[in-house]
Structures are given as C-alpha cells and as structure tokens.
Amino acid sequence: MNLACRTRYIPTRAIPSLPPGFARHFIEGGWRQVERIYGCRDDVVLKWIDMAGGLADLQERRREWLRGQTQVAQGKVAGQRGA
Numbered sequence: 001m002n003l004a005c006r007t008r009y010i011p012t013r014a015i016p017s018l019p020p021g022f023a024r025h026f027i028e029g030g031w032r033q034v035e036r037i038y039g040c041r042d043d044v045v046l047k048w049i050d051m052a053g054g055l056a057d058l059q060e061r062r063r064e065w066l067r068g069q070t071q072v073a074q075g076k077v078a079g080q081r082g083a
Helices: 003-007 022-038 042-051 055-073
Strands: none
Touching: 022 042, 022 055, 042 055
16 A cells, blocks of 8 residues: 555644543533533544543543432432431
C-alpha cells in the first residue's frame, strides 16, 4: 500500500483539551447533556471520556450520583424522618 494513501486517513484535527467540569456534566446529565453543552463531535466526546477516567468509571460515578438523587427525591437521606 502506498504510504500517501494511508496518511490521508490520519485525522488532521487536534482534539481539544479536556474542558473543566466535563466529568461533572457527564455524571449529572450523561452523554446528551455533554452534547448539548459542548456541541462537539462524538470522537471528541469519546476522547474526553478517556481523559476523564474512562467510560466505565464515569458510568459508575453517574450510577452512584443517580442513586443519591433518587434517595433525596424519596426522602431517604440520612437524618430525615418521614412526615
């Protein structure tokens, strides 16, 4: 294969650095919120996810955050008593 043919598939755009607050936005709102806030391509979001600790880590942190939100909504936070 010609080297010139292979190099044309190498991405020429640089991936922007990880924005501050990216992990928090992903944890609190998931992929859709990140898309709305940053308005960037999927490959950039995937790279940022890697930079922020990886998809499995962010998904686990999001699950924990959602569990906490559910408990708050149901009034099961420590120290609260049912009315």
